Each structure stands twice: as C-alpha cells, then as structure tokens.
Amino acid sequence: MAPEPAKLQILHYPAPVLRRKAEPVGAVDESVRAVAARMLELMREAEGVGLAAPQVGLPWRLFVANSGEEGEPDRVYVNPRILEYAGDLVPHEEGCLSLPGIRAQVRRPERITLVATDLEGETFTLQSDGLLARVWQHEYDHLDGILILDRMSPIDRLATRRAVKELMASAGS
Ligand SMILES: [Zn+2]
Helix, strand or coil, X not given: CCCCHHHCCCCCCCCHHHHCCCECCCCCCHHHHHHHHHHHHHHHHCCCCEEEHHHHCXXXXXXXXXXXXXCCCCEEEEEEXXXXXXXXXXXXXXXXXXXXXXXXXEEEEEEEEEEEECCCCCEEEEEECCHHHHHHHHHHHHHCCCXXXXXXXXXXXXXXXXHHHHHHHHHHC
C-alpha cells in the first residue's frame, strides 16, 4: 500500500495509530522518499522540530527532525535505533504536534548516540547532547506508541487533564 504523500496530515491524539508499535521500513524506495519529503514539509508548516511517521498515520519506523540548532540540516531517520543513553536525566519542556495545546516537563538522558538509515539506504551514526538528543528520544518514543502523556510528572498530568479531555472530545465529535 503506497500512501499518497500529498494527502498525509498530522493526526491528533487519540488517533489509534499513535499507540501502535510501528514496523520496520523495508527498502528505502521512491515512496519512502516521497513520504519523508511530505513529512518535512508538514513539520516546517507546523513549526515543529520533529515528526514521526505514526503522526501522519503510517505505522513505519521513520521520523524526520530539525532541532533548529546552528547549522543543523533537515534529516530523515529510517529504522532508527538508540545505541547509547548517557549523562544525567534532565527535565525540559516538550510539546507534540499530535497534542496541540499540551506542554509538559519531561526528564530524559542528556546524551544520545543514534544509528539510522538515510534516504540513500546508507547507515549513519550521530551523537548529540543538545536539543537534537531530546528530539530523537521524543520521536523514537512515537515509534513505540509512547507519548509525552506517558512521561510527564503527576503534576503536569493534572495540569493538562482538561486539554487532553478536550482533544478526546473533539475526536469523538
Ligand atoms: Zn510528538
């Protein structure tokens, strides 16, 4: 099933695909490249720093990211794997394009080493101890059906309860 990239849109919680464990991408072909290009476009339009395939309705292990840090290019990560977590657990405010209106402090390890495949089918390894490391972990979570709702503190859960309820209500209407 080749999706039509132009029709892809960012889905909001509680879309069921956001809770599924995504499947590895097979060969990196034209349809994967077209989906990735559309995802980068949607990410930029929404002024986000990352977008995972399940957020556009595709249960694929693929995400795109650009942390906006100096000189950071748009990158596509196919079948990413986190090789190493290092450093302290650091709290930082996160939002999610699938959870409009919701922001929460999330504690994550500071330094990450990640390996993934690019759109040429080549494997690459990157390390970050900046915002990018955080974006990788957030987007990687999406591939396992994990959302910031699962990682926020009880206080933030209480503070965002109304916004979450509103999202669920608007999905049901
Ligand atoms: Zn997200």
